[in-house]
Amino acid sequence: MSGGGSGDLSRVMRNRREKLEALRARGVEPFAYSCEVTARAAPSVAMFEEAEAAGSLAEGRGSAERWAGRLVGFRSHGRSAFADLEDDTGRIQIYFKRNVVGDEAFGLLDLLDRGDWIGVEGRLFRTRAGQVTVRADSFRLLAKSLRPLPLGKVEIDAGTGRARTHSGFADREGRYRQRYADLAVNPGVREVFRLRARVVSAARRFLDDLGFLEVETPVLQPQYGGASARPFVTHHNALDRQLYLRIADELYLKRLIVGGLDRVYEISKDFRNEGIDRFHNPEFTMLEFYQAFADYEDMMEQVEQLVVALAEAANGAPGCDYQGTRIDFARPFARVRFVDALGDALGA
Numbered sequence: 001m002s003g004g005g006s007g008d009l010s011r012v013m014r015n016r017r018e019k020l021e022a023l024r025a026r027g028v029e030p031f032a033y034s035c036e037v038t039a040r041a042a043p044s045v046a047m048f049e050e051a052e053a054a055g056s057l058a059e060g061r062g063s064a065e066r067w068a069g070r071l072v073g074f075r076s077h078g079r080s081a082f083a084d085l086e087d088d089t090g091r092i093q094i095y096f097k098r099n100v101v102g103d104e105a106f107g108l109l110d111l112l113d114r115g116d117w118i119g120v121e122g123r124l125f126r127t128r129a130g131q132v133t134v135r136a137d138s139f140r141l142l143a144k145s146l147r148p149l150p151l152g153k154v155e156i157d158a159g160t161g162r163a164r165t166h167s168g169f170a171d172r173e174g175r176y177r178q179r180y181a182d183l184a185v186n187p188g189v190r191e192v193f194r195l196r197a198r199v200v201s202a203a204r205r206f207l208d209d210l211g212f213l214e215v216e217t218p219v220l221q222p223q224y225g226g227a228s229a230r231p232f233v234t235h236h237n238a239l240d241r242q243l244y245l246r247i248a249d250e251l252y253l254k255r256l257i258v259g260g261l262d263r264v265y266e267i268s269k270d271f272r273n274e275g276i277d278r279f280h281n282p283e284f285t286m287l288e289f290y291q292a293f294a295d296y297e298d299m300m301e302q303v304e305q306l307v308v309a310l311a312e313a314a315n316g317a318p319g320c321d322y323q324g325t326r327i328d329f330a331r332p333f334a335r336v337r338f339v340d341a342l343g344d345a346l347g348a
Contacts, residue, residue, distance in 0.1 A: 039065035042090035115145030202313030217252035226250030245271035265289035
């Protein structure tokens with residue numbers, strides 16, 4: 001197995017394609033159709049350690065499981081080898097032994113690279129070094145990686161025992177433009193995606209529980225409004241007219257209120273043909289909600305409750321640490337008139 005992290009890119013890719021053809025020559029399909037997975041990396045380690053602590057490990061030691069993931073590390077030791085397998089829950093070590101997986105299968109390890117996807121069947125054990133590991137009974141290639149990933153290096157912090165990744169993909173702009181590669185080589189980024197999903201789900205639950213109805217309004221609009229922004233313009237061929245990608249959801253949501261729906265909300269994409277940086281994107285997600293028979297103080301109260309609910313969904317508490325500063329979202333929020341706050345800030 002080779003790392004594919006050095007040398008000319010075209011040479012590395014050519015070498016991987018040669019391995020691809022060698023696998024096919026041995027009758028190995030390098031792109032499998034499916035793989036039955038019965039265990040995940042991080043939960044497997046946690047369950048093993050719990051069983052070990054409870055003294056019930058012997059009961060489940062004989063049960064084989066199936067893992068699948070990306071190869072991110074490999075260490076050969078003659079008639080045995082260790083590999084690191086990563087799925088979306090974390091990493092787990094795999095132990096291959098020639099007399100267990102067989103000579104033919106063991107020889108296939110030389111045709112694998114970091115970045116390849118494999119499925120492994122085996123049983124958990126703890127190595128003499130103390131690491132929970134899968135003793136592979138068999139394995140199969142699921143997908144051959146033809147382009148090397150900048151996987152970087154993983155170190156274990158001696159103090160905390162946590163894995164720390166030194167990414168080989170550190171260019172910020174490149175990471176934003178190639179999110180798939182960023183996700184592949186920087187596991188911490190996946191938690192950002194999960195965090196966002198929890199926040200969006202919590203917003204939906206909050207509004208649903210208050211009796212709001214989620215709706216979808218037109219993205220293509222004959223007249224843009226609800227905000228002051230430059231729109232994206234497109235042409236509708238069938239209608240032979242100019243349309244705009246919406247810059248806000250407001251106007252159509254208010255029409256639904258006029259139509260008799262008392263409480264409506266929408267979580268949707270909006271588009272503004274303006275500047276772009278880390279914090280501003282021409283395509284972004286907006287939450288808007290409207291309620292009949294309520295004034296601005298009612299909406300202030302609901303926004304306050306919503307912010308606290310989202311903070312608790314994200315952090316488990318109404319607060320968070322941001323860049324070394326503790327931010328507390330505990331209610332009640334201070335309420336000040338805009339003009340008064342502006343005057344205080346200006347010393348007027």
